[in-house]
Amino acid sequence: MSQQEIEVILSRHLAEHLAMPIFIVDPQGNMLYYNEPAEEILGMRYQDTGSMPASEWSTAFQPSEQDGTPIRPEELPLMLAMMKRHPAHRRFWIRGLDDAQRQIELTAFPLIGQADRFVGAMAIFWEIPE
Amino acid sequence: MKATLWGTRGSLASPGPDTVRYGGNTSCVSIHGEEGSLLILDAGTGMRCLGQDLPKDLLRVDILLTQLHMDHIQGLPFFAPLRRTGVEVHLYGPASTMLSLRSRLMRYLSPPLFPVSIRELPGKLHFHELPSGTVQIGEFSVKAQLIIHPNPTVGYRVETEHASLTYIPDHEPALGSFSFPRSKEWTSGFDLAAGSDVLIHDSQYTAEEYKDRVGFGHSSLEQALGFARLAEVKQLITFHHDPGHSDDMIDRMMAETIGELRPGYQVTPGMEGLEIVVED
Ligand SMILES: [Zn+2]
Numbered sequence: 001m002s003q004q005e006i007e008v009i010l011s012r013h014l015a016e017h018l019a020m021p022i023f024i025v026d027p028q029g030n031m032l033y034y035n036e037p038a039e040e041i042l043g044m045r046y047q048d049t050g051s052m053p054a055s056e057w058s059t060a061f062q063p064s065e066q067d068g069t070p071i072r073p074e075e076l077p078l079m080l081a082m083m084k085r086h087p088a089h090r091r092f093w094i095r096g097l098d099d100a101q102r103q104i105e106l107t108a109f110p111l112i113g114q115a116d117r118f119v120g121a122m123a124i125f126w127e128i129p130e
Numbered sequence: 131m132k133a134t135l136w137g138t139r140g141s142l143a144s145p146g147p148d149t150v151r152y153g154g155n156t157s158c159v160s161i162h163g164e165e166g167s168l169l170i171l172d173a174g175t176g177m178r179c180l181g182q183d184l185p186k187d188l189l190r191v192d193i194l195l196t197q198l199h200m201d202h203i204q205g206l207p208f209f210a211p212l213r214r215t216g217v218e219v220h221l222y223g224p225a226s227t228m229l230s231l232r233s234r235l236m237r238y239l240s241p242p243l244f245p246v247s248i249r250e251l252p253g254k255l256h257f258h259e260l261p262s263g264t265v266q267i268g269e270f271s272v273k274a275q276l277i278i279h280p281n282p283t284v285g286y287r288v289e290t291e292h293a294s295l296t297y298i299p300d301h302e303p304a305l306g307s308f309s310f311p312r313s314k315e316w317t318s319g320f321d322l323a324a325g326s327d328v329l330i331h332d333s334q335y336t337a338e339e340y341k342d343r344v345g346f347g348h349s350s351l352e353q354a355l356g357f358a359r360l361a362e363v364k365q366l367i368t369f370h371h372d373p374g375h376s377d378d379m380i381d382r383m384m385a386e387t388i389g390e391l392r393p394g395y396q397v398t399p400g401m402e403g404l405e406i407v408v409e410d
Contacts, residue, residue: 003314003321006276012316013306114282115225115261 005119029054043096061094081108137176140370148376153402156201167268177205195223197283224282225259278318279347296326323361333368
C-alpha cells in the first residue's frame with residue numbers, strides 16, 4: 001500500500017493525541033482511521049477493523065433520526081463534507097457494533113491541502129448524554 | 131548521475147575551524163546527468179561556490195527548492211549564472227495558499243533584506259509551483275511530494291533510467307508518532323524515498339537533543355536511520371547538520387548511532403564537497 005497524503009498523516013497524529021472522538025476518511029469516503037475515544041462510541045476497535053470502505057461504514061451504524069427514520073448515507077455530515085467540500089453538522093442516532101444505541105452530534109469538514117488538493121475529510125463527534 | 135554536496139549544514143551557515151570537514155555552508159546539491167542535464171537542489175549558501183564551478187556558457191539552470199526557509203534560499207542572489215544575461219533559470223518550489231512562489235521569494239530578494247530585487251537580475255526567471263505530479267527536466271524525471279516540516283515543504287525524488295536519488299533535507303517524520311518508524315502507509319516521505327539508490331536526509335540532532343526540539347521540523351540521526359531502513363534505500367547520506375555540532379561531534383554521533391543500530395545499508399557522512407556516483 002502506498003503512503004497516505006501528508007495532511008491525512010498529520011490528522012491521524014493529531015487524532016491520536018486528542019481525547020475527543022475523531023474519524024478520518026479518504027477522498028472516496030473510505031474510512032482510514034478512527035481514534036480510541038471514537039472506538040468507545042462506535043463499539044469497535046481500529047486494531048480489529050483496520051480501514052473500511054464507505055459503503056460499509058455508512059450503513060454499519062444504522063444512522064437514524066430521533067424517531068427511528070433511517071438517514072441515507074449521502075445525508076450524513078461526513079459524506080456531505082466529502083461530496084460538497086464544506087463543513088456539515090448534525091445530531092442523530094447510531095447503533096454501535098456493540099449493539100448499543102447512542103445519540104451523537106457530529107461535525108465534519110473536508111481536508112483541503114496546499115495547491116487545492118482534496119485529500120479527504122475528518123469528523124469530530126461526541127455522545128449526547130441521555 | 132553524479133551528485134555533489136555544496137552545502138550540508140542546517141539552519142545557519144557555520145564556518146570555522148570546527149566545521150571544516152563537514153562544511154559550514156547551508157543546503158545545496160548539484161546533480162549532473164550522463165547526458166549533460168543539470169539539476170540543483172536548494173539554494174543555500176553552498177550555491178555560491180557551485181555557481182563559480184559551472185561553465186560560463188551555461189544556457190539553462192533548473193533549481194528545485196524544497197522550501198523557502200532562509201538556509202535554503204540565501205545563496206540564490208550569489209549564484210553567478212543568475213547574474214548573466216541570456217541564462218534561462220527555472221525555479222521550482224512548493225505552492226502556498228496565499229502567495230505565489232515568486233512573491234514569497236521577493237520577500238527576501240528585495241530591499242531592505244537584500245539590495246537587489248528579482249526584477250533586476252539579468253537571468254530570465256521562470257517559476258514553477260509544486261507538487262504537480264512528475265516533471266521531466268532534461269534526462270531527469272522529478273517527483274515532488276509534501277513532507278512534514280513547518281510551512282509547505284517538499285522532498286524530491288530524481289530518477290534516470292538507471293538510478294534514483296531522493297533528497298529530503300528538512301524532515302520530521304517522527305512528529306506526533308508514539309513510536310517511530312511506524313508503518314510505510316503512515317510515514318511522511320515514504321513514497322518518495324522507497325527503494326532509492328541514494329537518500330540524502332535530515333539527521334540534524336542527537337536522540338537526546340530531539341526531545342527538546344520536537345516540532346522544529348528535523349530528525350535525529352537515529353530517526354534518519356530508521357526512516358532509511360523503512361524505505362529500504364541502498365545508501366543514506368546524512369545531511370542538514372546542526373550548526374552547533376563540530377566535526378568531531380558529528381563523527382561521534384555517526385560512530386555511536388551506527389554502532390548501535392547496525393544498518394543493513396551503506397551510511398555515508400554528508401560532507402561538503404562529497405561527490406556521489408548514483409547507479410543502480
Ligand atoms: Zn533547513
